[in-house]
Amino acid sequence: MARRDFDPARVQPDGRPATKAPLFDPAAEGPWRGSLNGAVLGGQNTVLAYGTDVVGAGPRLHVHPYDETFIIIEGRARFLVGAATLEASAGEVVFGPAGVPHRFENLGPGRLQTIDIHHSPEWIQTDLDAD
Template sequence: MARKDFDPSTFQPDARPPAQARLFDPGTEGPWRGSVEGIAIGGPVTVLAHGTDTPGAGPRLHVHPYDETFIVLEGRARVFVGETVLEAGAGEVVFGPAGIPHRFENIGPGRLQTIDIHHSPRWIQADLD
């Protein structure tokens, strides 16, 4: 499907150069595989990679002063955002608004792999438990 959401002739291209950084080493063990702060590459978001094979495992309850978007790449997650509990599978996206405590866990079976997008050029977090 072709898209044309804006007229490119009316838009001034950004002057920032393209940049690249390693999010994670595929051979790295453990659930937190890596992160790239937006400030390191001149971008407005920070990207984290999280994966675990253990049902029930996931990050502790925490909060950010900015929005966070969770992308489930593989497996199934139970995501707690404030009083709301959502289940998301591979290919689904969950949004966590700024200032709302949240966490997620692997509900199995198998591996849960996520990409977590922090809508901030820096990773800022307060753990609550």
Template sequence: MARKDFDPETVRPDGRPAAKGPLYDASGDGPWRGNIPGELLGGPVTVLAYGNDTPGAGPRLHVHPYDETFIVIAGRARFFVGDEVIEAGAGEVVLGPKGVPHRFVNIGPGRLQTIDIHHAPRWIQTDLD
């Protein structure tokens, strides 16, 4: 099915060039594989790569002044977003609204891999525990 969600004649390029940057070193260790700030690419979002092989492990409770979108690439996770508990697996997406404390853990079995999109040109976070 062909899509036509908007008229291309109504949108003008803003002059920014296409950009490329490293997200992570594929040979590296540790759960935080890397991140690329949107401001480095001239874009409005920052992208993080996270993964771990240990059920029960995950980032500490924290909060951002902007939304965060989590894409589960592999494995299963339990997200704690405010008072909500959401389980998500590979191919699913979870939203952490701005100002709402959140964290997630690997619920196994195996590796949890996520791509975390921070809806800001740079990563801003306050840890709460």
């Protein structure tokens, strides 16, 4: 089915060139991780690649001043987003609203691999739990 959601004649390019930059090293052993600020590409979204083989492991409780979208590439995770607890598996997407504390953990078995989209040209974060 063809889509026609808008009139292309009404959108003018802003002059930014197509560009690319590395997010992670695909040749590295173990789960890949990396981050790329959107500003590097001239874009509005920062992308993080997160992976862990350790069941129960994940980022500490933190908050951002912008929305974050999590794409589960492999494995299963438990997300704690404000008062909500959501379990998600490969192929699912979880949304974390701006200003809402959140974290996630690998439910196992095996690797958890995510792509995390920060709706900001740079990664801005405040950790809320103690070291």
